[in-house]
Amino acid sequence: MNKVPKKPLPSLLAVIGYPFTIAFSIFSFFQIGFNLEDFKRNFANRRLVTDTLFNPKWDWAIENASQALIETIQIAILASILGCFIALPLSFYASRATNQTTTTYFIYKSFLNFIRTIPDLFWAMLFTVAVGLGPFAGVLALVMFSMAIMGKLLSETIDSIDLGPLEAAKASGAKHNQAVFSSALPQILPNFTAYFLYIFELCIRASVILGLVGAGGVGRIIETQRIFLRFDRISPIIIFILVIVIGIEQFSVWLRRKIL
Amino acid sequence: MKIPSQPLNQKILKYLITFLIVVGSIWSASGLEITPDRFLSAPGKIWILISAMFPLDLSQEAIDRIVPKVAESLFIAWAGTVIGAIFSFPVSFLAANNTSINTISRVTKQILNIIRAFPELILAFVLLPITGLGPLTGTLAVGIHSIGTLGKLSSEVIEGIDDGPLESIKSSGGSKLNVLFFGVVPQVMPTITSYWLYRFEINLRASAVLGIVGAGGVGAELINQLRFRDFPRAGTVLVVTILMVLIVDTISAAIRRRIIKGREIIV
Secondary structure (H helix, E strand, O other): OOOOOOOOOOOHHHHHHHHHHHHHHHHHHHHHOOOHHHHHHHHOOHHHHHHHHOOOOHHHHHHHHHHHHHHHHHHHHHHHHHHHHHHHHHHHHOOOOOOOOHHHHHHHHHHHHHHHHOOHHHHHHHHHHHHOOOHHHHHHHHHHHHHHHHHHHHHHHHHOOOOHHHHHHHHOOOOHHHHHHHHHHHHHHHHHHHHHHHHHHHHHHHHHHHHHHOOOOOHHHHHHHHHOOOHHHHHHHHHHHHHHHHHHHHHHHHHHHHHO | OOOOOOOHHHHHHHHHHHHHHHHHHHHHHHHOOOOHHHHHHHHHHHHHHHHHHOOOOOOHHHHHHHHHHHHHHHHHHHHHHHHHHHHHHHHHHHHOOOOOOHHHHHHHHHHHHHHHHOOHHHHHHHHHHHHOOOHHHHHHHHHHHHHHHHHHHHHHHHHOOOOHHHHHHHHOOOOHHHHHHHHHHHHHHHHHHHHHHHHHHHHHHHHHHHHHHOOOOOHHHHHHHHHOOOHHHHHHHHHHHHHHHHHHHHHHHHHHHHHHHOOOOOO
């Protein structure tokens, strides 16, 4: 009989990981407190939602929400553009390939990581307190949001660029900054554009809910109608958002394919 | 020396993108009445808020209130991810065009697109009257949204697999189910598992926010403290949340790297 190599023992990660995952999942579901009695009682309320949700009041929504919807899109456009262009130079500093000083690399990298830990709506809440209610707070929140994501994606892309052109530029007498500008930047520009489109999509989604904490956009209208359970007024707004989000997504998928 | 000119198509695209960016930002800034001096004055105002948060409120009472809420966010995120993973896994095979029939694949993809288009918060407040105030609503909202995103990502992984192993199973007499279990699943499992973990990291941020509409988690705590202008306590909420997210991110990133890289086996 042929000699068959012995099957390797399961790895340590699997030995600890599987039981822990299952145990933690069960524990989490208990912590959430699913209670069948409560669920049954609440489930009788479903008509409160479904009756109104599937009975959209189109006229009301078009009359009252179109202005806010435009505001939402404007917030997303401005914030994603600002955030991504602020992140562009930052990510060169947060990459090992283009920043040789370990200290500054570490500072920029942890700064971007730190921003990324705070959820978008937490930023929105903080900015509404700091600069007042309104779309400006929303723009600032999404600037932080898009800056963090772009910084992470782009700095990781810069990590893996071809270092040859950078060296060539330096060999022909370019200073470090000039070399980065002329040899590293063109390499990542297609990625930058693709990431920008992706972040713009994320911002459109995020800007919809900013209004729930008073940071402008269509969420403001959703919030006031939600409190009175006027789902018949909310559902057309949700459908508008759906159409816009899917439309922008299709457009950016098309454009990304053209660029990359 | 003659340098070949850039294709026209690319040039037009470049101008088009620049044009769109410039016009878009001007239109947005004017529509929102945002001027550069408002931007310049913003950092000062934020600094005032941040300095109001320090020193943090680290009294026993505050910690006892905040830590369980943060833990609740963690449980919501995990349970939501589990729901998303369990349901998205079979769905992703239906959505991938190499393991499914063309029509079914298209329809499933569209359904996933529609699910993905709803933010968690909107799902949460629609579910709220049915499932009640509390973490259950948050979990369902996070879970449903995760089905959409994980389904899309997983189906793309399945579409990118190597056909060789599938063919060899077929040629040695394996049934369609055999091909699926021994050809497709082992190839996609590492990447899909790492996507699950990655989604868990995102869901953690989403579940932290859900408290705003009363769907459980730490969000309610932050918005209340900010409304009552109790900045030291709001600062504590923020710091505890950031710490938890940082810890979870680090662990999860390490596990993901290990899953993708695989174990070195000494033969």
